[in-house]
Amino acid sequence: MGILERIKEIEQEMDKTQRNKATEGHLGMLKARLAKLRSELLTPSSGGGGGQGFDVARSGDGRVAMIGFPSVGKSSLLSELTETESVAAGYEFTTLTCIPGNVYYNDTRIQLLDLPGIIEGAAYGKGRGREVIAVARSSDLILMVLDGAKEGVNQHRQILERELETVGLRLNKTPPNVYYRLKKDGGVKFNSTIALTKLGDDPGATVKRVLSEYKIHNCEVLVREDVTVDDIVDVVQGNRKYVKCLYVYNKVDMISIEDMDKLAREPNSIVVSVHMKLNLEALLAKMWVYMGLIRIFTKRKGHPPDFTDPVILSSERSGTNVKAAAQHISREMIDVFNYALVWGRSTKHDPMRCGLAHQLQDEDVLQIVPKTITQQKRSKGYVKIAQNAKDALATRRKKKPLKT
Numbered sequence: 406m407g408i409l410e411r412i413k414e415i416e417q418e419m420d421k422t423q424r425n426k427a428t429e430g431h432l433g434m435l436k437a438r439l440a441k442l443r444s445e446l447l448t449p450s451s452g453g454g455g456g457q458g459f460d461v462a463r464s465g466d467g468r469v470a471m472i473g474f475p476s477v478g479k480s481s482l483l484s485e486l487t488e489t490e491s492v493a494a495g496y497e498f499t500t501l502t503c504i505p506g507n508v509y510y511n512d513t514r515i516q517l518l519d520l521p522g523i524i525e526g527a528a529y530g531k532g533r534g535r536e537v538i539a540v541a542r543s544s545d546l547i548l549m550v551l552d553g554a555k556e557g558v559n560q561h562r563q564i565l566e567r568e569l570e571t572v573g574l575r576l577n578k579t580p581p582n583v584y585y586r587l588k589k590d591g592g593v594k595f596n597s598t599i600a601l602t603k604l605g606d607d608p609g610a611t612v613k614r615v616l617s618e619y620k621i622h623n624c625e626v627l628v629r630e631d632v633t634v635d636d637i638v639d640v641v642q643g644n645r646k647y648v649k650c651l652y653v654y655n656k657v658d659m660i661s662i663e664d665m666d667k668l669a670r671e672p673n674s675i676v677v678s679v680h681m682k683l684n685l686e687a688l689l690a691k692m693w694v695y696m697g698l699i700r701i702f703t704k705r706k707g708h709p710p711d712f713t714d715p716v717i718l719s720s721e722r723s724g725t726n727v728k729a730a731a732q733h734i735s736r737e738m739i740d741v742f743n744y745a746l747v748w749g750r751s752t753k754h755d756p757m758r759c760g761l762a763h764q765l766q767d768e769d770v771l772q773i774v775p776k777t778i779t780q781q782k783r784s785k786g787y788v789k790i791a792q793n794a795k796d797a798l799a800t801r802r803k804k805k806p807l808k809t
């Protein structure tokens with residue numbers, strides 16, 4: 406039996422299984438089996454990667470992929486927002502490969518990717534579905550482009566969400582708050598810090614059934630929120646990609662103000678019209694926020710800040726603390742870091758003396774104060790002395806164990 410048939414079979418069995426507290430373990434086992442098969446789909450035997458026409462190199466300060474049904478206006482949007490022209494036309498599947506363009510916004514260069522339209526069944530390889538989804542996985546933000554003028558547009562939204570979920574993408578979610586560690590022995594240690602209401606009569610047994618489906622018999626699981634069995638499968642399966650998704654309803658030039666207003670109120674959404682150039686600036690601003698981007702202006706001692714070439718950080722990728730900024734400037738910076746002086750939104754007073762963990766905010770000014778040469782020598786010397794002391798102790802212990 407092929408993978409697709411096996412998936413079908415399990416889905417049918419899940420439909421047949423009555424959902425109640427007693428069947429939670431059985432369902433968990435089926436869900437785990439399904440997740441394993443689906444992740445096999447993700448790694449095609451043909452070498453993986455983006456596939457021809459899809460392996461576009463990463464560039465700029467972040468990557469955004471446009472996902473949508475055919476002819477919703479993805480290529481029109483790319484041509485409008487970037488210097489790249491991507492062919493747009495009234496027939497479906499105009500675009501057949503991945504086409505990159507650059508968006509310049511707030512001193513940041515964002516790589517925007519136009520992709521072929523996808524349809525129901527994309528996750529199972531329909532059309533160029535698998536290639537498109539692989540690109541989506543590699544991006545920092547998904548723009549789900551929808552045809553706001555189409556009836557049942559929110560059904561389309563759901564279909565696409567399901568396709569992306571199927572292959573392990575998790576949109577606008579945070580990873581389940583579960584501590585999970587594999588062990589060499591000792592069996593399964595299961596604990597929770599709060600009452601679990603969604604894992605059936607015996608949460609521990611439900612979790613163990615999922616684990617045994619993965620042939621995991623020794624591990625530690627500590628659940629810190631009221632998770633579902635799907636969350637547990639996500640934790641154990643492990644290859645989930647948590648990514649932000651912004652829903653872009655295009656073509657609102659074709660609908661009434663009332664309908665437009667309804668769409669604009671959907672969560673994580675924005676309405677635009679590429680043809681009328683409506684709301685495109687707001688789209689860029691929202692993209693920027695969703696990518697968690699910030700600009701940090703650096704400053705040298707005794708000089709004014711450099712406002713021309715900021716360091717760009719992202720809460721979704723690098724993180725946005727002083728350490729991330731220092732590493733961005735140079736690798737060695739961390740070794741010689743003494744403290745930082747920060748001016749701007751993140752401080753209580755200006756300048757504020759900060760350590761590596763301080764969280765920066767957009768348009769902060771940062772000056773890194775390195776250790777003095779003497780301090781550096783001293784700290785290196787200290788490490789050496791400490792190491793010598795440890796070595797000496799270890800040798801002594803070998804010779805004659807210390808009495809305790």
Ligand SMILES: Nc1nc2c(ncn2[C@@H]2O[C@H](COP(=O)(O)OP(=O)(O)OP(=O)(O)O)[C@@H](O)[C@H]2O)c(=O)[nH]1
Pocket residue numbers: 473474475476477478479480481482492493494495496497498499500501520521522523655656657658659677678679680681
């Ligand atoms: N009314 C209206 N039509 C639009 C708008 N944006 C794009 N279109 C039209 O929608 C059709 C499809 O546009 P494309 O940009 O080719 O759509 P696509 O999503 O790239 O399509 P595929 O590459 O085939 O998946 C074209 O006829 C566009 O002119 C808009 O804001 N309003």
Ligand SMILES: [K+]
Pocket residue numbers: 475476477493494495496497498499500
């Ligand atoms: K088209």
Ligand SMILES: [Mg+2]
Pocket residue numbers: 479480481492493499500519520521522
């Ligand atoms: Mg196109």
